[in-house]
Each structure stands twice: as structure tokens, then as C-alpha cells.
Amino acid sequence: MKQRPIYDYPIDEIIQKRWSPRAYAPTPLSDEQVLTLLEAARWAASCMNTQPWRFIWAHNDGSEKYQKLLSCLVEGNQAWAKQAPVLIMALANLPKGGGFCNQWAAYDLGLAIGNLTTQASLMDLYVHNMAGFSEEKVRELFEIDAQLKPVIMLTVGHPGDASLLSDFNQQRELKVQERKPLEELILF
Numbered sequence: 001m002k003q004r005p006i007y008d009y010p011i012d013e014i015i016q017k018r019w020s021p022r023a024y025a026p027t028p029l030s031d032e033q034v035l036t037l038l039e040a041a042r043w044a045a046s047c048m049n050t051q052p053w054r055f056i057w058a059h060n061d062g063s064e065k066y067q068k069l070l071s072c073l074v075e076g077n078q079a080w081a082k083q084a085p086v087l088i089m090a091l092a093n094l095p096k097g098g099g100f101c102n103q104w105a106a107y108d109l110g111l112a113i114g115n116l117t118t119q120a121s122l123m124d125l126y127v128h129n130m131a132g133f134s135e136e137k138v139r140e141l142f143e144i145d146a147q148l149k150p151v152i153m154l155t156v157g158h159p160g161d162a163s164l165l166s167d168f169n170q171q172r173e174l175k176v177q178e179r180k181p182l183e184e185l186i187l188f
């Protein structure tokens, strides 16, 4: 069991329980579970309600779509992410003429992934964000429109057996979450 950090203020349990695992149990998720997560993302706030979030997702079922998504990750991420039951690529829609709101699209997408992550915690699922992927490869393999920007790849699933990870990743897995002190973050 991962050791929990000490909180300076009593934040809700649902926020406390979130962390980013690398060891995942092989238990598959249902379509319903994944679509519930994406539904939570859908209801996030966005600049003038532009809803710039887009998704490509796959079960870890050996399908072509799954293999393509996995192959977009850098090797260090593939090494552990290949155990996760679901991969989700999140993209921001930046239409020509999108004006002012385009510069907030990544922020909007972050809010959507925040919703998704909280919904996941409520469902006892765990999310790991990965910037370590090739944007060019996503563009090439999925032939996505130029106005879409791949922003982040996610693994989702139930936490698994850390002893199956490499020594390096086992150490990262068991490390207690660390944060800067609140005083350093509040400027004025």
C-alpha cells in the first residue's frame, strides 16, 4: 500500500486518494466505465463554452487502435503503460478563426481531465498523465486534422502489483507524493 503524505489542511478524501500509478492490474474496464469518465470531462467549464476537448481511446485488447496509441508513447512510458487496461489521448481543438478562446484551449482541456480524474477516483480508478509521446506520430498514425493538437496521453485502470515493475519504476511507485509548501505558492 502506498504511504500517504501529510496534508496541512483537511482536503476531501477524494482529492487525497489520487496519485499516478505505473503498476496497473490487468482487470479490463467496461465501455460504460470509460464513457462515464469522458462524460465527466464533457461537463467541464471552457472558454465561451467552446468545449475544445477531443479524445482517442482504446482498451488494451491488441487492436490496431490500441497498438497505434501505445506506439506513440516514448519507450520509458511504454514500459509500464502497456499494462494499463485503457489508453486515452486527449487533444485540443484549435480551429482557424477560433480567436481569443484558442489560447485557453489547453487550459480548458486540463479542466476536463481534472473532471475525468475526480470521476475516476470516485470509481476507484487511477489516471496517469503522460506528456512523453510523439505528437508527430499521433498526427501521422491517426491522420488527424491540423487544427487538433495532441496534448496528453492518459493511462486509466486499477492499481496493480508494483513488484512487476522495473527497479527504477518500483522506486518511483512507492515514493510518497511530495509538494512545495503552500507558502511558496501563494505569492501575495
Ligand SMILES: Cc1cc2nc3c(=O)[nH]c(=O)nc-3n(C[C@H](O)[C@H](O)[C@H](O)COP(=O)(O)O)c2cc1C
Pocket: 018, 019, 020, 021, 077, 128, 129, 130, 131, 132, 133, 152, 177
Ligand atoms: C502534463 C503532465 C505530464 C506528465 N508526463 C509524464 C510522463 O510522460 N511520464 C510519467 O511517468 N509521468 C508523467 N506525469 C506524471 C507526473 O510525473 C506526476 O503527476 C507527478 O510526479 C506528481 O505525482 P502524483 O500525480 O502521483 O501526485 C505527467 C504529469 C502531467 C500533469
